[in-house]
Amino acid sequence: MKIFLIVIDGMGDQPVPELGGKTPLEAAFKPNLDTMASHGICGLVNPFLAPGEDKATSEGAHIGLFGYQDYFLGRGPYEATGLGMKLKNGDVALRANFASVNSEMEIIDRRAGRIEKTEKLIDSLNNIKIDGVKFLIKKALGHRAVLVLRPKKGLELSANISKGDPKRVGEKPLEIKPMDETAEAAFTAKTLNAYLNKAHQILKDHIVNQKRICKGEVSANYLLTRGAGQLKSVPSFKERYGLKAACVAGGGLYRGIAEILGMKLVSVRGATARTDTNLKGKISASIKALKKYDFVFCHIKAADSLAEDGKFAEKKKFIEKIDENLFPLLGLKNVLTLITGDHNTSCVLKSHCNDPVPFLLWGGGWDKKVLFFSEKECVKGSMGRFNQEELLRKVLVLKNN
Numbered sequence: 001m002k003i004f005l006i007v008i009d010g011m012g013d014q015p016v017p018e019l020g021g022k023t024p025l026e027a028a029f030k031p032n033l034d035t036m037a038s039h040g041i042c043g044l045v046n047p048f049l050a051p052g053e054d055k056a057t058s059e060g061a062h063i064g065l066f067g068y069q070d071y072f073l074g075r076g077p078y079e080a081t082g083l084g085m086k087l088k089n090g091d092v093a094l095r096a097n098f099a100s101v102n103s104e105m106e107i108i109d110r111r112a113g114r115i116e117k118t119e120k121l122i123d124s125l126n127n128i129k130i131d132g133v134k135f136l137i138k139k140a141l142g143h144r145a146v147l148v149l150r151p152k153k154g155l156e157l158s159a160n161i162s163k164g165d166p167k168r169v170g171e172k173p174l175e176i177k178p179m180d181e182t183a184e185a186a187f188t189a190k191t192l193n194a195y196l197n198k199a200h201q202i203l204k205d206h207i208v209n210q211k212r213i214c215k216g217e218v219s220a221n222y223l224l225t226r227g228a229g230q231l232k233s234v235p236s237f238k239e240r241y242g243l244k245a246a247c248v249a250g251g252g253l254y255r256g257i258a259e260i261l262g263m264k265l266v267s268v269r270g271a272t273a274r275t276d277t278n279l280k281g282k283i284s285a286s287i288k289a290l291k292k293y294d295f296v297f298c299h300i301k302a303a304d305s306l307a308e309d310g311k312f313a314e315k316k317k318f319i320e321k322i323d324e325n326l327f328p329l330l331g332l333k334n335v336l337t338l339i340t341g342d343h344n345t346s347c348v349l350k351s352h353c354n355d356p357v358p359f360l361l362w363g364g365g366w367d368k369k370v371l372f373f374s375e376k377e378c379v380k381g382s383m384g385r386f387n388q389e390e391l392l393r394k395v396l397v398l399k400n401n
């Protein structure tokens with residue numbers, strides 16, 4: 001039997017007053033999800049919190065879902081890999097934002113006016129070497145970028161360093177500090193501070209910024225960093241579970257996680273990670289991939305983004321749109337389908353939350369406990385409630401029975 005995992009990012013939610021106290025999942029018309037839940041097996045999982053996290057993140061929760069909690073690398077390496085950077089073991093990767101600071105070095109805009117065209121700025125910051133460390137930088141969406149520190153042979157770095165982004169306008173960028181006593185962390189922090197200062201010197205006089213200032217726009221003159229992580233060797237999905245795995249996802253982070261776990265990336269035209277994503281194409285590409293692979297992971301992003309913006313009506317509508325495209329699953333043979341979220345995202349709080357995440361299993365039995373698919377109804381499911389990092393192992397037991 002094959003396994004088909006569909007992650008609807010941030011699917012679960014909290015009661016929304018405007019939806020009559022229902023969550024978007026409860027309020028949505030979703031006959032296919034309800035059929036699979038009421039004729040399948042359900043339960044709830046506690047989202048995995050990675051070391052240092054007090055709120056569930058997408059990267060942590062996916063690592064939990066895949067049962068790789070002992071190999072959590074931090075966000076940077078997943079983002080960098082998702083952007084197509086080929087990291088080497090020992091590289092430290094971070095997320096970076098172009099930001100704007102004034103002459104007093106106070107942040108006046110954390111996103112540099114949401115600058116889009118950063119290509120020339122990035123060119124001027126790439127391949128700089130400081131004390132045996134090469135700095136590689138790549139453009140991400142909008143004002144974002146990914147920064148990679150590659151040590152020369154024999155040199156060791158550490159990702160146990162603090163962030164540079166104080167997350168508040170009017171404050172100065174934070175100095176990067178080592179978070180432990182090791183020489184590697186001290187060296188990495190010192191070298192990164194030197195690079196960030198150098199980058200500021202290059203950016204503040206850059207022609208792109210001179211032109212922006214002439215047009216009355218803010219200067220993209222500083223890089224704020226966060227999410228440091230170090231690539232190390234990770235056992236592949238095949239090595240860990242004996243399963244040949246593939247991934248269908250539009251979002252870079254999810255593609256990056258999948259690639260680091262050794263999954264084959266399947267490209268789908270129009271897979272955007274937004275509400276306009278090609279759901280039909282993603283589901284049919286996943287079903288096709290199930291012929292060749294033992295495990296297919298399909299990621300659908302926009303439910304989370306809508307909830308983070310408080311758009312409960314749009315989230316409900318998007319869940320309905322997903323449901324319409326799940327009809328082909330009802331007829332799948334020899335496939336155990338697992339549908340869940342990574343974490344819940346609350347439209348009311350406009351943020352992720354640590355509430356238990358509902359899941360349904362279709363094609364592996366019928367527990368006759370649940371009438372429809374929702375956060376509350378899944379409490380009745382026969383699998384009960386447990387930690388997210390145990391889910392895949394439990395599904396594998398079911399698959400082999």
Ligand SMILES: [Zn+2]
Nearest residue numbers: 009010058342
């Ligand atoms: Zn997520």
